[in-house]
Amino acid sequence: MKVLVIAISIIALVGSSLSCGQSDTQAAERGALDRIVPRLPNGLSIDEVEERLGEPKSQVENEDSEIVLNYGLWQVVFHPSLYVRIRSYAAGWRLPDPPVAQLDRKVSALKLGSSRRTVERELDKTEAWEISTYGSRERLWYGDGRWELYFTDRRLSGKVLYH
Numbered sequence: 001m002k003v004l005v006i007a008i009s010i011i012a013l014v015g016s017s018l019s020c021g022q023s024d025t026q027a028a029e030r031g032a033l034d035r036i037v038p039r040l041p042n043g044l045s046i047d048e049v050e051e052r053l054g055e056p057k058s059q060v061e062n063e064d065s066e067i068v069l070n071y072g073l074w075q076v077v078f079h080p081s082l083y084v085r086i087r088s089y090a091a092g093w094r095l096p097d098p099p100v101a102q103l104d105r106k107v108s109a110l111k112l113g114s115s116r117r118t119v120e121r122e123l124d125k126t127e128a129w130e131i132s133t134y135g136s137r138e139r140l141w142y143g144d145g146r147w148e149l150y151f152t153d154r155r156l157s158g159k160v161l162y163h
Contacts, residue, residue, distance in 0.1 A: 038131050
């Protein structure tokens with residue numbers, strides 16, 4: 001009986017350590033993508049991007065003849081070469097959006113020229129981050145696509161409200 005209990009305990013421990021290892025690997029891959037993808041230079045070919053990032057989870061051609069490679073939370077867009085990188089945030093990753101009036105007040109209070117870090121501190125993490133040129137031309141979305149914030153040289157340069 002003791003041998004059976006010990007055997008079951010060992011199997012449970014091995015199983016849990018294997019599942020933890022998978023989530024650690026996934027987190028490491030996501031962290032690597034978060035470091036590498038924003039800094040990919042515009043103009044790279046699909047082959048060059050796959051050489052740096054590996055095989056994508058999927059590849060889609062949309063109606064605008066853009067080719068989109070999906071790497072988990074990252075989408076890398078080509079037309080015909082790399083020109084946009086988009087990072088989405090998984091549901092539940094951040095707090096739910098504040099009520100619209102509160103979000104509108106917070107966004108309206110942001111001063112043009114604020115850093116992206118300051119904006120994220122004031123509004124929490126974004127739901128999507130689009131990078132045309134890392135550090136130079138970036139966009140953040142808030143309120144389920146209600147607000148689009150533009151950044152030039154890592155500074156807030158514009159705000160657009162979509163009703």
